[in-house]
Amino acid sequence: MHKTLLAALFTVATAFAQTTGDVRDVRVIRTADQEPRAALLGQPSIALWKEKYLVVAYQKGIAGKTDMGSIDAVISSDDGKSWSIPSTIFDHEQRHGAMQFGYCNAVLFKPPGQEVLWCYAMRCPLNYADSEDSHLAAAYSGDGGRSWNPVELAMHYTGPLVILGEIQRIMENGQPVYLLPAHRNTKRADPLGQREHFVLRSTSLLDWHLGGYVPQPEPGKIFLHEGQIAVINEQQHLKMVMRTSAEGREGGMADGGALDPPRAWSSTSTDGGQTWSVAKQEPDLWNTVSEAWFGQSQAGSQLYVYNDGPARSRMALRYKVKPANGLWSAERTFFDAGIHNSYPTLIEIAPGEYRAVWDSGDEKRHRRSIRFGKLTL
Secondary structure: OOHHHHHHHHHHHHHHHOOEOOOEEEEEEEEHHHOOOOOOEEEEEEEEEEOOEEEEEEEEEOOOOOOOEEEEEEEEOOOOOOOOOOEEEEOOOOEEOOEEEEEEEEEEEOOOOOOOEEEEEEEEEOOOOOOOOEEEEEEEEOOOOOOOEEEOOEEOOOOOEEEOOOOEEEEEOOEEEEEEEEEEEHHHOOOOOOEEEEEEEEOOOOEEEEEEEOOOOOOOOEEEEEEEEEEOOOOOOEEEEEEEEEOOOOOOOOOOOOOOOOEEEEEEEOOOOOOOOOOEEEEEEEOOOOOOEEEEOOOOOEEEEEEOOOOOOOOOEEEEEEOOOOOOOOOEEEEEOOOOEEEEEEEEEEOOEEEEEEEEOOOOOOOOEEEEEEEEO
16 A cells, blocks of 8 residues: 555554544534645534434635635535535625625524525625624525525624624514524724624524623723623523633724633523613533533533633533532533534424534634534533
8 A cells, every 4th residue: 555545544543533522423524735725614503404404504714814715605415424415605706896704603593484594794894804894795596505695684783793693593473583603892993892792683594683791890891702692491591602712902993812711702682682681691602712502401501612721722522411400410511622613593393302513723824714513521
């Protein structure tokens, strides 16, 4: 056997031997080597179109930009064993009159009972350095993610925003209401800007109104961002768990480091996201300035998937489970291969059965590939 092939096989075998965690059937969906013009692959989102038919959207980053680019989608019709070539949802090279946009942070959502799949994302003028001052963009697919049709939304919230958390659906007066968590980070480019977390509401998925802001014990003290909402009981009460960081130095435009102690914070709503409780820390939920996934299973258990380690290291992914009326479990390993991993997103396809995606790198670089795996609670 050729020495190069032997070396490659040895490397793969070693990588698998060093991989630990409860997520199984891990697959690499797409790599940066397959996208020679992409500076990174990151922030994936996953949706179930029909049984065993999964759709994953992710960002292809532009060199020289912090976190913007195009958004692509891939599909699997065999529960994640194989994946299609990508289709384009949002293309940063496409012109809109005299303008071009950069895109970031795809959020997939399939409304129950409808044969349509939505992808929401952020967009901002391509000349911006990053996507912090974005506005909401959307496209839909009627063929399971093989083709996409962009639409212009009727936005009644008109300010800049950043999205990442999944859409949740509740019922009000017999009608569906959709909730999308978002935050504002205009301070990145403006020392007099704002960092506030809020929720958007819609009855149609086309027009979006401002719901409620999340108040803090000391306004502006903590940067709450990239929240994830779960419907936590039959009364449709909501709980949102948010990524955190310190505010940073006075007059500074960058956010600070991890809190001390490094904790996620949460807020609750009993009126469909129109008002939120004063945010408080979650003593059992670690967060060091990195996106974590929070949700509730069909059986009532809460799940939190996160990066351990110091601020922005983003290596191993861990998780905790909180049974209904119980306490948070000890830390468990979700995925650990001695490489960078971040931005986990999960969907529950059957009671206690999850499908997950996240972005991975290597020992030194991050966001070089999109991974898929399965988790059973």
